[in-house]
Amino acid sequence: MAPLEGTLVEKKTQTSTSLDVPWNVVVRNDPINLMSYVTLVFQRVFGYSKERATKHMMEVHENGRSILWSGQREQAELYVQQLHGYLLLAVLEKAH
Amino acid sequence: MNIENTKDALILSGFEEFLAGLLNQITICSDPEVGGKAVERLYPNPCDEAELNADWKEYVQPDLKVIFQTANEVVNGDLACIEQISKGERPEFSLKIPLTHAESWLNSLNQARLALAANFEITETDMERGPKPISTERELAIFQIELYAFIQECLVQRLLSEE
Numbered sequence: 001m002a003p004l005e006g007t008l009v010e011k012k013t014q015t016s017t018s019l020d021v022p023w024n025v026v027v028r029n030d031p032i033n034l035m036s037y038v039t040l041v042f043q044r045v046f047g048y049s050k051e052r053a054t055k056h057m058m059e060v061h062e063n064g065r066s067i068l069w070s071g072q073r074e075q076a077e078l079y080v081q082q083l084h085g086y087l088l089l090a091v092l093e094k095a096h
Numbered sequence: 097m098n099i100e101n102t103k104d105a106l107i108l109s110g111f112e113e114f115l116a117g118l119l120n121q122i123t124i125c126s127d128p129e130v131g132g133k134a135v136e137r138l139y140p141n142p143c144d145e146a147e148l149n150a151d152w153k154e155y156v157q158p159d160l161k162v163i164f165q166t167a168n169e170v171v172n173g174d175l176a177c178i179e180q181i182s183k184g185e186r187p188e189f190s191l192k193i194p195l196t197h198a199e200s201w202l203n204s205l206n207q208a209r210l211a212l213a214a215n216f217e218i219t220e221t222d223m224e225r226g227p228k229p230i231s232t233e234r235e236l237a238i239f240q241i242e243l244y245a246f247i248q249e250c251l252v253q254r255l256l257s258e259e
Contacts (some may be wrong), residue, residue, distance in 0.1 A: 031220035032213045034252065036256075037252050040252055049227065080142045081156050084156070086206070087203070089141055
């Protein structure tokens with residue numbers, strides 16, 4: 001059907017993020033933060049064991065980044081906020 | 097500088113006026129009024145999405161500011177109690193960090209280290225090289241970062257030993 005003359009036709013492009021798409025909490029390397037401090041923060045924020053926290057810290061140190069957690073966006077944002085409170089370089093990324 | 101672990105505190109003692117002066121700068125280093133690259137580092141963006149970054153600035157960063165300021169207030173309170181323990185030509189000082197304040201100290205020391213590193217563009221190579229005489233402001237900043245790291249490490253190890 002053709003639009004009436006003078007009718008404004010709006011083209012809408014809707015982008016939606018599926019609720020099912022997990023988000024990653026990623027911590028990036030920072031040469032200033034102490035390794036022991038980073039490990040302690042991972043234990044505090046995520047409740048990880050010392051071994052698991054150390055594994056992630058080493059990943060950050062050696063690979064420049066580590067995925068600390070994946071899940072719903074809201075929780076991921078809360079984790080990033082907490083990590084920023086501890087002054088770690090944390091970001092949110094959509095999981096692929 | 098001597099470090100003593102007591103039941104409820106970490107005590108730094110036997111340090112001279114120069115180090116006392118540097119300790120008193122902990123909370124000044126990260127003062128947002130100083131500006132520069134430090135602000136960018138202390139308040140990073142959470143992602144690549146402009147909308148979320150704008151929301152973050154509006155709703156999350158004020159909370160972060162409160163966390164950082166609260167930590168600095170606790171640290172300033174302890175710094176105000178630095179005690180002169182010996183007189184003479186080279187007086188020595190002492191500082192008590194109560195363990196109940198350890199989290200605030202870790203936060204403030206980290207703010208200071210990151211702010212100094214950002215403002216003076218300190219690199220990983222700078223941090224890995226050996227000690228150098230302090231002849232420039234940048235060299236002083238590296239020394240400060242290392243001094244604060246030493247105290248931070250002592251606190252982290254103490255907290256880990258308590259768990």
